[in-house]
Amino acid sequence: MADALILTSQDAEGHPREVRLSSPDKIVWPSTDQGRAITKADLAAYLQAVAEPMLGGLADRPVTLQRVRGGIEGEEFYSKNPPKGVPAWSRTTEVTYPSGRRHPQLVVDDEATLLWTAQMGTVTWHPWPVRSGDNxxxxxxxxxxxxxxxxxxxxxxxxxxxxxxxxxxxxxxxxxxxxxxxxxxxxxxxxxxxxxxxxxxxxxxxxxxxxxxxxxxxxxxxxxxxxxxxxxxxxxxxxxxxTLAAAWSPRILPGAPVSxxxxxxxxxxxxxxxxxxxxxxxxxxxxxxxxxxxxxxxxxxxxxxxxxxxxxxxxxxxxxxxxxxxxxxxxxPRVQPSKKVAEHWDEQGRRVEPEVRRRRGAD
Known part of the structure; x- marks a missing residue:
């Protein structure tokens, strides 16, 4: 098994970049009736083959990374904060979450950054529907x-x-x-x-x-x-x-289907x-x-x-x-209809506390 594979690529400005792909023979998608197993190196080769159209949906956008440890049958998690070790040629953009909290997210502008995210275990890329100039x-x-x-x-x-x-x-x-x-x-x-x-x-x-x-x-x-x-x-x-899976992105499903x-x-x-x-x-x-x-x-x-x-x-x-x-x-109301008790909710869909219901009954 090869220890690493060096991929030659380019950043957003056309400068040549090298991306180190560790454990290239590691299986990401096990084999199925539809095809052989897909390794980390196979995924990188796929990304290089579709990089141009895929970057059309990723570039200049905050991107959430759906990552795995041990392939798709291992641990799955989402990276909203940029993973550690972001290359110097890549960039981030600050976004606001529903809670009001703000922090940077990675922007995948180029093939080199795309390959680096694959090195970090990404299998599905989820771009926001905004541009980095106005998130x-x-x-x-x-x-x-x-x-x-x-x-x-x-x-x-x-x-x-x-x-x-x-x-x-x-x-x-x-x-x-x-x-x-x-x-x-x-x-x-x-x-x-x-x-x-x-x-x-x-x-x-x-x-x-x-x-x-x-x-x-x-x-x-x-x-x-x-x-x-x-x-x-x-x-x-x-x-x-x-977010939704990017166009041309693989999914974390058996057989490695693509959107x-x-x-x-x-x-x-x-x-x-x-x-x-x-x-x-x-x-x-x-x-x-x-x-x-x-x-x-x-x-x-x-x-x-x-x-x-x-x-x-x-x-x-x-x-x-x-x-x-x-x-x-x-x-x-944020409660399943089958579990909703009408008297527990007011006309605006706000939950009525027990003491309020008791006073209403006394009236």
Whole structure:
């Protein structure tokens, strides 16, 4: 087994850089029926093969690193703080988290930094939907279509095509990619004018509009017990500190599937499980990058935000935030509907303490 492998690459300014890859023969993805095991060196070779389009979605953005120790069957963890030993040619950018806490995150601008993150055990790269010059105003609308058990990929495709029409009607230009799992990610470039909360509201507007048009297929229900077999339109992927796997990024799943940009025409034809670290370089060579022009013509988000405003007039308000976020104004109770006791909550969704309930009973 080789002790180390020296990779020759370039930084963002085109300067040659060397990246030391220790234990290149270490297995990251064990072998499966779909292909042989994938080593650390194999992953590095894959990243070099897809670096140009992959950096199109990573560069100039804060990136959260999904890392492993001992391959994907070992310990998994997320790095938001830059790992120790960041190369001198790399950079960071400071971001604000939902708690108000601020700290730097790594920016992956170049192939050399990308390879270095692989040396540090990264298997999936999660870029924020913002640019480093303004980390509070997203330049991408991102929606995750998450199928519940019982739904086939063809159902997800149907929902994605419906979402495409809703987004087009709102003045957006949607792009689509496989997730590397069972769902689909739909992105749209927007001018970075609104802050995270306002963008999230615009996404909720789009999600509710799709739910009205396809009520038997999709849902905005936050609680799994209310979703049934419908496809969840995950509006919370537009929330601060929520990220999706980068385009061309492998996933921490058996067989090393990859999240691959496709055209809308290709979506119904692809088989996501066949798009892996083994096969994607050849697939890219044959089909090219469907997201090469993702940010060529960013749109205004006003049409989507108007859907949110219209729902407010209909009496529809805020939806649940992720559990690690502070409680937000107007947010529904953070308790499963099946466990909710009506008398324990007021009309604004705030929990009523026991002594208050006793006084109400005495009245």
């Amino acid at each position: 509070d105003r997203p330049d991408e609308v991102r929606i995750d279509l998450d199928p519940q058990p019982g739904r086939a990929f063809a159902d997800v495709v149907e929902a994605a095509l419906g979402l495409r029409e809703v987004m087009l009607a709102a003045g957006l230009t949607p792009f689509v990619k496989t997730t590397g799992s069972r769902g689909v990610h739909v992105f749209a470039p927007v001018r970075p004018r609104l802050e995270f909360l306002e963008v999230r509201h615009a996404v909720i507007g789009l999600a509710r509009e799709l739910e009205r048009e396809m009520p038997d297929l999709v849902t905005t229900a936050w609680w799994k017990e209310e979703r049934g077999e419908r496809i969840f339109v995950d509006f919370n992927q537009a929330t601060r500190d929520r 691959v940009p496709v055209t809308w025409e290709q979506l119904a034809e692809v088989r996501p499980a066949e798009l892996t670290v083994h096969t994607v370089p050849a697939w890219l060579g044959e089909h090219g990058d469907a997201w090469a022009d993702l940010h060529a013509a960013p749109a205004e988000i006003d049409g989507a935000h108007a859907l949110w405003e219209a729902d407010l007039e209909r009496g529809l308000g805020e939806l649940n935030f992720p559990p690690d976020h502070p409680k937000m104004p107007g947010e529904p």
